[in-house]
Amino acid sequence: MTGVAGAAATVLVLTAPVVPAGAAPDDPPGAPAVQPPPAAPESAAPPPAPVPAAATEPARVTNTFWYTDRRVALWVHSPAMKTNIQVQILLARDWWSKPKDKFPQLVTLDGLRAQEDQSGWIINTDIENFYRDKNVNVVLPIGGESSFYTDWKEPDKGKNYQWETFLIRELPPILEGDWRSTDVRGIQGLSMGGSAAMMLASRNPGFYKYAASFSGILQMTSYGMPQAIQFALRDGGGYDSMKMFGPPSDPAWKEHDPYLHAEKLRGTSLYVSSGNGLVGPHDSPSDIPLLATNYSGVGLEILSRVTSQQFAIKLNQLGIPGQAVYRPSGTHTWPYWEFEMQQSWPQAAGALGLMNDRPMCKVGFPKAYNVHKETLGECLTPVYGVPGGKAQDFRGGRLITGPKGPKMVGGGIGGEYVAAGGPGGKLGLPTSDEMPTRDGKGRVNTFQKGRIVWTAADGAKVTR
Known part of the structure; x- marks a missing residue:
């Protein structure tokens, strides 16, 4: 076992025998990458997952x-x-x-x-x-x-x-x-x-x-x-x-x-x-x-x-x-x-079966995205359909189309929007991006049938 300087780690892949792997991902440039352990041989496959015993009263x-x-x-x-x-x-x-x-x-x-x-x-x-x-x-x-x-x-x-x-x-x-x-x-x-x-x-x-x-x-x-x-x-x-x-x-x-x-x-x-x-x-x-x-x-x-x-x-x-x-x-x-x-x-x-899973997308609403690029960050999904329009997910929120074009919805307001049913719910589609409230103490998004206001004291709330 050999040590690596700084925050790096000594990584051992335990098989029989022990095989050295690599260093931690924040190692200095040039350090070898960590490799996952080799797949277990078929003889070491796990037994079928047990079926949990039925509870007398379900959660x-x-x-x-x-x-x-x-x-x-x-x-x-x-x-x-x-x-x-x-x-x-x-x-x-x-x-x-x-x-x-x-x-x-x-x-x-x-x-x-x-x-x-x-x-x-x-x-x-x-x-x-x-x-x-x-x-x-x-x-x-x-x-x-x-x-x-x-x-x-x-x-x-x-x-x-x-x-x-x-x-x-x-x-x-x-x-x-x-x-x-x-x-x-x-x-x-x-x-x-x-x-x-x-x-x-x-x-x-x-x-x-x-x-x-x-x-x-x-x-x-x-x-x-x-x-x-x-x-x-x-x-x-x-x-x-x-x-x-x-x-x-x-x-x-x-x-x-x-x-x-x-x-x-x-x-x-x-x-x-x-x-x-x-x-x-x-x-x-x-x-x-x-x-x-x-x-x-x-x-x-x-x-x-x-x-x-x-x-x-x-x-x-x-x-x-x-x-x-x-x-x-x-x-x-x-x-x-x-x-x-x-x-x-x-x-x-x-x-978990996700080794090759990566976001596969490109920005679908470039004009709206460029306005909020710093907040939205990278795209996570392609454009997809929602009731009455389309949407695309980004690291920092979602763009959802409405009667006034794609609008950004995210953070606590995005959570309250989901709780209200999202694009197919009681508020309908967004009609504005997130913007400051009139008093400058909170944030607000407007929708076809109401709005959601967020403040530090009360969180996000639907108002009509």
């Missing part, structure tokens, strides 16, 4: 909110947890242009301090922009602080965590119904979410085609690990791991340890990454040489590195292909996870 969507025309939040009532769980979806690139198509899904899990109102991925990374040109439905479960996205033995702090049941049994029928996802699934996560991604994939063989851990803890039962997890849960909100799996002697700990169940990951495309706790390009150096000021992040990343390496060694011993990316520096913090999300995409795309 149901109780509310929907459109942030934009490509980002939607669902509140899903979970019978197992007896509460509503927010799930956000970043819709596939061709969602609007190909309304009869379905798309692979990529569940993306949060970390230990997951918030109840918003995903850390949305708050701390460019995840929305990164996936806009990709034909995958990115699924972001919201909440689950310190849960490890698993089914707990007992409620704690008023929460009856039954996340495995929700993610494996309750949510998929909704995603694969009205939200046009196929049963080609991937799962990825950072820290706690990385642990959970490997845990869920190993406990449900064949359910996911792809699983990725970014700085996850991938051994749950080695010496001292239950105690370390208990400390983390206490620190991450005051939760008790005894209520999750019981005491360290309880068999539930071993039943949820990805390391012990690595054999069940055979046939799943695997990606494992971690730093090593040394000060890196996204850290502030302390007065101690090589040590960052993010002291807790130093310790957590060292723990991730040790368990990730042991997990990768276990895969190698079993002859299970996977990719392990060991960065020569970096602590337990968001900029590195954003980097890994981007770096791992070629492998995820291959596993």
Whole structure:
């Protein structure tokens, strides 16, 4: 194993034997590109995806909110947890242009301090922009602080965590119904979410085609690990791991340890990454040489590195292909996870059947586009039909034709327009581009039968 300077990574393709791959995509010019691991031989094909057991009461969507025309939040009532769980979806690139198509899904899990109102991925990374040109439905479960996205033995702090049941049994029928996802699934996560991604994939063989851990803890039962997890849960909100799996002697700990169940990951495309706790390009150096000021992040990343390496060694011993990316520096913090999300995409795309998927388009409304070129950016779809007119999707919004020609609709106004039914809904077609309100404090689009006003205080609202 050889180190590469700066933010570059040491990448190992784990087959039998280990074969070096390449460097990270933001390496200095001339560095070799990362290559996805070779396809597993046919003998290593996964078993058929298990059919989730039918729940006595199906989950149901109780509310929907459109942030934009490509980002939607669902509140899903979970019978197992007896509460509503927010799930956000970043819709596939061709969602609007190909309304009869379905798309692979990529569940993306949060970390230990997951918030109840918003995903850390949305708050701390460019995840929305990164996936806009990709034909995958990115699924972001919201909440689950310190849960490890698993089914707990007992409620704690008023929460009856039954996340495995929700993610494996309750949510998929909704995603694969009205939200046009196929049963080609991937799962990825950072820290706690990385642990959970490997845990869920190993406990449900064949359910996911792809699983990725970014700085996850991938051994749950080695010496001292239950105690370390208990400390983390206490620190991450005051939760008790005894209520999750019981005491360290309880068999539930071993039943949820990805390391012990690595054999069940055979046939799943695997990606494992971690730093090593040394000060890196996204850290502030302390007065101690090589040590960052993010002291807790130093310790957590060292723990991730040790368990990730042991997990990768276990895969190698079993002859299970996977990719392990060991960065020569970096602590337990968001900029590195954003980097890994981007770096791992070629492998995820291959596993989800999207390796050769690219936007195939040219600007269809050049005059209107040139007015808003800086905002709209690159085209994502060809021109396609909508009720009463035509539309084209761009990275920064949509151009939709109306009685006054193509008009730009995007952002929060674009989300509210979708909620109102879009071009075939109660507002009809757009009659203006987005423009400032009269008081200069907001933005507005006019339509055939009303308008949508956006302000920082109230968001986007339909007025007539």
